[in-house]
Amino acid sequence: MRTATGLAEVCRQTGRLTQAVDLDERVHAIRTHTLGPDHPETRASRTTLADTYRQAGRHADAAPLYRDAxxxxxxxxxxYHPDTIRFRRALTDTTRQSDANRPPAAERPHMPERPPSTEAGYSRLGP
Incomplete structure (x- = not known):
C-alpha cells in the first residue's frame, strides 16, 4: 500500500492526475475492504482521494468524500479541531468550484417551484 500511495503522490506532483486518481481509488478501495471504513488509514486514503479529485477538477466526486470526512x-x-476546519473549508471550496462550473441560470432547465403545503389546513402563511 505504501508503494502505491507514494507512487500516487509522485503522479500528483508531476501533473499526471489521471494516474494519481486511479492509484488513489485503488488504495482507498483496498483499505476500505481490508481495514473497514472507520479505520484511520481508510479515512486518510479517503481525504487523499478527495484532494486528488479536487486537484483534477473532479469537484462533484470530491464533495461527498469531504462531506464524509x-x-x-x-x-x-x-x-473547532484543525481537521474539522480543514474539511469544512475543503468542502466549501469544492462546492464553490462545482457551482462555478455549472451553466448560468439562464442556460439551466426551468424547475417549477413546489406548491405551498396545505396539510392539516395550513398554508405557507399560517392557518
Missing part, C-alpha cells in the same frame, strides 16, 4: 471529524473531534 467532515462528518467523521465533527463526531470525533468537535467543530
Amino acid at each position: 467532515l462528518t467523521d471529524a465533527m463526531r470525533d473531534h468537535g467543530p
Whole structure:
C-alpha cells in the first residue's frame, strides 16, 4: 500500500492526475475492504482521494468524500479541531468550484417551484 500511495503522490506532483486518481481509488478501495471504513488509514486514503479529485477538477466526486470526512471529524473531534476546519473549508471550496462550473441560470432547465403545503389546513402563511 505504501508503494502505491507514494507512487500516487509522485503522479500528483508531476501533473499526471489521471494516474494519481486511479492509484488513489485503488488504495482507498483496498483499505476500505481490508481495514473497514472507520479505520484511520481508510479515512486518510479517503481525504487523499478527495484532494486528488479536487486537484483534477473532479469537484462533484470530491464533495461527498469531504462531506464524509467532515462528518467523521465533527463526531470525533468537535467543530473547532484543525481537521474539522480543514474539511469544512475543503468542502466549501469544492462546492464553490462545482457551482462555478455549472451553466448560468439562464442556460439551466426551468424547475417549477413546489406548491405551498396545505396539510392539516395550513398554508405557507399560517392557518
